[in-house]
Amino acid sequence: xxxxxxxxxxxSYGSHLVLNDISLExxxxxxxxxxxxxxxxxxxxxxxxxxxISLDKGEIIFNGQKMRRDFVERIGYLPEERGLxxxxxxxxxxxxxxxxxxxxxxxxxxxxxxxxxxxxxxxxWNKKVEQLSKxxxxxxxxxxxxxxxxxxVILDEPFTGFDPVxxxxxxSKIRELRDQGTTFMLSTHRMExxxxxxxxxxxxxxxxxxxxxxxxxxxxxxSQNIFELIYDGNFSNDIIRENQYWKSIETNEVxxxxxxxxxFKLLENVHVNDVMPLWMEYGQIYSVNEIIxxxxxxxxxxxxxxxxx
Amino acid sequence: xIFLFHSSIEKSMNKFKYIINRxxxxxxxxxxxxxxxFLLPVLYAGLIGFSVYMSMNPGxxxxxxxxxxxxxxxxxxxxxGDDIKFSYAESGAEDQILELMKEQxxxxxxxxxxxxxxxxATFKLSSSKNSANFVEGKLKHDLATRIKxxxxxxxxxxxxxxxxxxxxxxxxxxxxxxxxxxxxxxxQSMAVSTIAGFLIYMFVFIYGSLVMRxxxxxxxxxxxxxxxxxxxxxxxxxxxxxxxxxxxxxxxFLWVLLIIGITFIGMKLPDLGVQNAQAGMDSFISGIATxxxxxxxxxxxxxxIGGYLLYSSLLGAIAAAVDNQSDxxxxxxxxxxxxxxxxxxxxxxxxxxxxxxAVWMSIIPFxxxxxxxxxxxxxxxxxxxxxxxxxxxxxxxxxxxxAGKIYRVGILLHGSKITYKDLWKWMFYK
Numbered sequence: 010x011x012x013x014x015x016x017x018x019x020x021s022y023g024s025h026l027v028l029n030d031i032s033l034e035x036x037x038x039x040x041x042x043x044x045x046x047x048x049x050x051x052x053x054x055x056x057x058x059x060x061x062i063s064l065d066k067g068e069i070i071f072n073g074q075k076m077r078r079d080f081v082e083r084i085g086y087l088p089e090e091r092g093l094x095x096x097x098x099x100x101x102x103x104x105x106x107x108x109x110x111x112x113x114x115x116x117x118x119x120x121x122x123x124x125x126x127x128x129x130x131x132x133x134w135n136k137k138v139e140q141l142s143k144x145x146x147x148x149x150x151x152x153x154x155x156x157x158x159x160x161x162v163i164l165d166e167p168f169t170g171f172d173p174v175x176x177x178x179x180x181s182k183i184r185e186l187r188d189q190g191t192t193f194m195l196s197t198h199r200m201e202x203x204x205x206x207x208x209x210x211x212x213x214x215x216x217x218x219x220x221x222x223x224x225x226x227x228x229x230x231x232s233q234n235i236f237e238l239i240y241d242g243n244f245s246n247d248i249i250r251e252n253q254y255w256k257s258i259e260t261n262e263v264x265x266x267x268x269x270x271x272x273f274k275l276l277e278n279v280h281v282n283d284v285m286p287l288w289m290e291y292g293q294i295y296s297v298n299e300i301i302x303x304x305x306x307x308x309x310x311x312x313x314x315x316x317x318x
Numbered sequence: 319x320i321f322l323f324h325s326s327i328e329k330s331m332n333k334f335k336y337i338i339n340r341x342x343x344x345x346x347x348x349x350x351x352x353x354x355x356f357l358l359p360v361l362y363a364g365l366i367g368f369s370v371y372m373s374m375n376p377g378x379x380x381x382x383x384x385x386x387x388x389x390x391x392x393x394x395x396x397x398x399g400d401d402i403k404f405s406y407a408e409s410g411a412e413d414q415i416l417e418l419m420k421e422q423x424x425x426x427x428x429x430x431x432x433x434x435x436x437x438x439a440t441f442k443l444s445s446s447k448n449s450a451n452f453v454e455g456k457l458k459h460d461l462a463t464r465i466k467x468x469x470x471x472x473x474x475x476x477x478x479x480x481x482x483x484x485x486x487x488x489x490x491x492x493x494x495x496x497x498x499x500x501x502x503x504x505x506q507s508m509a510v511s512t513i514a515g516f517l518i519y520m521f522v523f524i525y526g527s528l529v530m531r532x533x534x535x536x537x538x539x540x541x542x543x544x545x546x547x548x549x550x551x552x553x554x555x556x557x558x559x560x561x562x563x564x565x566x567x568x569x570x571f572l573w574v575l576l577i578i579g580i581t582f583i584g585m586k587l588p589d590l591g592v593q594n595a596q597a598g599m600d601s602f603i604s605g606i607a608t609x610x611x612x613x614x615x616x617x618x619x620x621x622x623i624g625g626y627l628l629y630s631s632l633l634g635a636i637a638a639a640v641d642n643q644s645d646x647x648x649x650x651x652x653x654x655x656x657x658x659x660x661x662x663x664x665x666x667x668x669x670x671x672x673x674x675x676a677v678w679m680s681i682i683p684f685x686x687x688x689x690x691x692x693x694x695x696x697x698x699x700x701x702x703x704x705x706x707x708x709x710x711x712x713x714x715x716x717x718x719x720x721a722g723k724i725y726r727v728g729i730l731l732h733g734s735k736i737t738y739k740d741l742w743k744w745m746f747y748k
Contacts, residue, residue: 061543079329096344109549150544
């Protein structure tokens with residue numbers, strides 16, 4: 010079951026194409042990463058899902074139904090550009106935003122209070138927002154995205170500007186809510202933060218989707234049978250040139266402990282077990298690790314350029 | 319499903335109410351709102367109090383005037399008044415009196431030389447420092463009257479005959495209209511016009527810029543994206559415009575109530591013995607009472623709301639479009655020019671309320687809120703009012719629609735410098 014389906018969505022501003030025929034399926038109970046460099050079209054897609062801007066072509070399906078204005082109540086949103094009314098009191102600010110999401114009355118107030126207690130801001134209920142530290146305001150913004158028990162939460166660059174303590178707090182809350190049935194979409198240009206948290210990802214570049222799927226499968230698909238060997242000893246140059254097992258040697262260096270560190274790209278049909286006896290003849294092995302490509306590496310290999318270029 | 323749909327409309331209305339409520343309550347709770355609300359009536363009370371005080375307390379003591387008369391014409395002629403007392407001194411006492419005067423306040427010496435009543439004479443008045451200025455005028459008048467009487471006698475004329483030459487003129491000025499003739503109230507109309515026109519100008523400016531600042535603030539501190547993920551941008555914009563309008567109306571009604579209250583208390587003041595000031599005020603107030611106040615007040619509300627919607631929507635669109643304050647000034651200027659033209663033209667319009675310029679400016683929607691309200695006390699033909707209001711409504715619907723288009727795009731856009739071409743393009747975005 011998918012919480013959200015984006016079907017062939019296109020959007021342009023004037024002659025500038027921002028999204029070109031994008032399709033995504035976001036499975037329930039997962040943390041979904043929407044990856045891509047700045048300017049790829051991620052925020053535009055998010056705004057379309059949130060009904061903030063309209064799409065030119067395609068459609069959005071939410072919980073099996075064509076997206077409607079009132080469905081946004083079931084969505085939580087932490088925008089990339091985020092702020093609060095500085096002069097409002099914390100409590101009334103939260104109650105106001107909850108009301109706009111359709112959550113009113115004493116139950117709403119209790120819920121908000123519970124969240125503020127959990128995040129350690131409850132004592133600030135009657136203080137003005139501007140009196141809060143940056144970190145506390147960030148926590149408030151995160152609570153705003155989740156306080157109305159949405160089915161689906163969109164977090165746009167959630168960790169930029171967050172201090173490390175809050176990042177961990179938020180990450181663990183995201184996992185907790187995911188385990189309770191909430192689906193998350195995490196949009197970011199920092200691939201490594203998605204790497205850790207996401208179950209599935211898609212990559213967008215210059216208005217086009219370049220990749221999507223389950224994170225583990227993607228990384229396995231893109232793994233190139235590269236192993237890193239750390240050992241104490243010496244391979245003779247003859248051995249190094251030996252290419253019965255490997256295609257190439259990617260790196261060969263001495264690490265900070267004086268150990269040799271060498272990366273072999275094995276031939277496609279070679280398993281690491283096959284080559285171990287050979288390595289053992291030449292020295293003491295400390296570790297052997299498969300080098301699985303990071304999302305960043307995969308992105309670079311796909312679009313043939315670096316993410317920030 | 320059908321149930322869901324109905325409840326969604328209801329929910330949307332509720333959210334709109336929450337927005338209006340927030341926009342209203344945050345402003346009404348501000349100290350500055352109450353300060354301004356009470357300051358104006360206090361100024362009004364102060365003004366009334368001051369004029370009453372002035373009429374009771376002229377601000378100077380009784381003036382002492384000593385006369386030295388060499389002509390002999392003015393023996394026992396000068397009569398003491400409320401604020402002036404005369405005394406006579408011997409000839410040749412000038413130096414002695416002048417020496418005494420140095421130490422005195424409100425002391426005057428008039429020296430009347432011998433003179434020929436047929437040729438102009440120069441009289442010498444010496445006054446101690448810090449004395450009242452009206453004395454010279456009063457003396458001039460009294461001297462002239464006496465000399466005139468003397469000339470009449472000399473010419474062998476009868477004083478009564480001369481008196482008959484002085485016509486006593488009073489004009490009973492009335493205005494003739496379809497409803498018959500009525501008492502002229504031009505002075506009162508002009509006063510009410512000026513106040514009403516200026517109030518509309520002030521209201522549109524003050525509350526228009528409140529809308530502008532509110533939108534600018536939301537854009538600058540980036541709360542807006544969270545809000546528009548719950549309600550439509552247009553609803554947020556209209557919620558703000560309506561919320562601020564309600565603040566304005568609240569303030570207006572409080573002013574009306576307070577001013578009526580203060581006036582009522584002021585009316586009770588004759589007990590304190592201020593008949594003097596009252597007499598002039600009474601005829602003015604009875605003139606005001608002949609104005610059509612229900613019409614003026616209801617038109618005031620119509621033109622305030624119309625003008626406010628027109629200008630605040632345009633100012634709001636600008637605030638949504640631009641990023642920084644200095645760009646805002648640049649876009650604001652062309653919008654506020656018609657308002658400024660209207661307030662400048664208002665004085666001329668009040669002097670000639672039925673001139674073609676006045677009629678046209680009261681029909682063109684960008685100036686009509688000020689100019690029409692200034693014309694209303696002078697009995698504007700109903701068809702002109704109808705056309706003017708219809709055009710105003712059509713125009714503000716149009717400007718609100720345009721503003722909604724610009725707002726929707728601009729509010730989420732940061733970092734780029736906006737041109738009129740951009741604004742034009744945004745109106746056609748889907």
